[in-house]
Amino acid sequence: MKLRVLGSAGAEFPGFRPPAFLVDDHLLLDAGTIGSVLTAEEQWKIRHIFVTHAHLDHIRAIPALADNIIVRNLRQTVVVHAIPEVIAAMGEHLFNGVIWPDFTTLPDRDAPVISFHPLETGAVSALPGYDIRAVAVDHTVPAVGYIVSHGGKTLAYTGDTGPTDEFWRHVDGIDALIVEVSFPNSMEALALTTKHLTTSLLQTELGKIGKLPRRILITHPKPHYYDTISREIDSLAMKEIELLHDGAVFEL
Template sequence: MRLRFLGAHQSEAGPFRPMALLVDDALALDAGGLTGALSLPQQTGLSALLLTHRHYDHIRDIPLLGLNILERGSPLPIYGLADTVEHLRRFLLDGTLYLDFSRRPSPEAPLFRLVPVEPLVPFPLLGYQVRAIPVPHSVPSVGWEVTAPHGKTLFYTGDCGPGVSTAWEHTHPDLLVIEATLPDRLHQRAATAGHLTPTTMAQAAEALRRRRGGPLQVVVAHLNPALREEVAQEVHARLSALGVEGCIAQEGLTVEI
């Protein structure tokens, strides 16, 4: 299983894009920085999109993706919580701000097939087993567990705050993609917004490692671009102190699982 980071940050500035991940060139996770990182043929080749929640930095590129792949002749399924799907229909794909690709080219055969999912219920998708696992955030949110046919598993938390360790009751991935948005000095702001700092991220990673009882690979993402250097220094220090194998995500990073 090959994971590529198309976008690895909380926002966009210069080389930094909002969150978007790609598994084996076919399965996308979130769509914040999706279209700017993929050619038109690569966008057309997408087979499914998994959304963690409804915040703009995770869904931004969905309308432009629709325009780019409109002529491909087959629907793109988009999976998310019922809350996420409802907000996509009401606000992003309502035909007011832009074209409604959940009803185009026709209501009977739309380009986007919006699929609400039940948390913790696994389902087969493109040869993987995928599962939405609830995580704490300021709006209803899930992380996505993706298990390859050979048994290796990744878990992408999406946005999450303190208490994310409750997810470890349900998943013990080989690769953890977890956020650390703000530096430790802004821990109160982070907690209020449902985000992690390097310290709370490291605590969650250590809790998962203890549950696994073995090595854990960690990639830390969703850093705020304006505070990136400060957050990155703290992330490196916290992971090093724990002895956890990890790195900070950047656009273009590829991880083999």
């Protein structure tokens, strides 16, 4: 399984892009970054996007991707998978004909550029060669993380979450875990209020896992605190942990 980090920051800032993780060139976990990184040909390969929640930094690149496809007059549909609450939010507030055209009906209803596919929390979606489970996490809006299995490898992605429980039951000994740390330890009160993690909170969360994943990849740091978070991650002295940077590529 190939993992390409298109963006991994908790905000947009020079040198930092919002979260998006491309799996095997055609499956995207969150969509904060697409067209500013991928070539036209790379964009056309995307067929499925799994969205963790409806916050703008995780969905902001989908409208531009849809526009790029229709302007190029490509007859293809990108399936956006998400829990019903996320689909409802995107339909009401984004693809509503006011903020952006409703690409679920363009160029026509029978062959739209964007098609929403609702997911049931806890259930497994089967794509050719892939099993993808949506697992509830604890954020300020309805949110899930994803467990992606393919070719004997397993990748887990929390999306945005504060302290949670159910997700950790699915990650024992897996190949890679992408988990957020948004704030430095000194901002724990804000992290808890906004339902994010600090390094110290992450350490507690990792204690809930029986056998740690082989790789623990840290995403979503606020750019203003990247260096501080990096030092705090290093202080854990855990060989499994790595703070992500945009553009990284992994073979799992």
